[in-house]
Amino acid sequence: MNPQSETELEYALRGKAWKVYWFLLKKSNPVSVREVQRALHFSSPSVAHHHLEQLREIGLVEKEDLSGHYTLVKDVKIGVFRHYVKLGKLLFPRYFFYAAFSTTFFIAYLLLFVQSFTRETIFGILFGTIVCVIFWYEAYRVWCMRPY
Numbered sequence: 001m002n003p004q005s006e007t008e009l010e011y012a013l014r015g016k017a018w019k020v021y022w023f024l025l026k027k028s029n030p031v032s033v034r035e036v037q038r039a040l041h042f043s044s045p046s047v048a049h050h051h052l053e054q055l056r057e058i059g060l061v062e063k064e065d066l067s068g069h070y071t072l073v074k075d076v077k078i079g080v081f082r083h084y085v086k087l088g089k090l091l092f093p094r095y096f097f098y099a100a101f102s103t104t105f106f107i108a109y110l111l112l113f114v115q116s117f118t119r120e121t122i123f124g125i126l127f128g129t130i131v132c133v134i135f136w137y138e139a140y141r142v143w144c145m146r147p148y
Helices: 003-012 016-026 033-040 045-057 079-083 094-113 119-144
Strands: 061-063 070-072 084-087 090-093
Touching (some): 016 033, 016 045, 016 090, 033 045, 045 061, 079 084, 090 094, 094 119
Antiparallel strands (some): 061 070, 084 090
């Protein structure tokens, strides 16, 4: 994706359109206009329809002819979406995996290798604690940037 089209997508995916895209990203099945309106607490179905059509025009969503449901057809990694990984219907901040991995190995280090408090083990404990805190903080910070 070239920088200009990335900038255009970031411009198109803002405000309520961003929330609609996030909702579609989390849902793996086709959604109706009413479903989007209710889930995102829009004032009317026409607001949801407008934003779904906006996403359809930029090629991220397709509309089924018979049912009128909308399906996400393209994932884009722009803005805050760069920091998320999708597993099934769940979206996780990328830092969540780093935090879980580092915490798991830090706990294993504490349980298996720390038998007495020497200068080396205190350094290992301090280093492990700092790394885990940084990763968990970053995971939380990215989590707070989600649209809703």
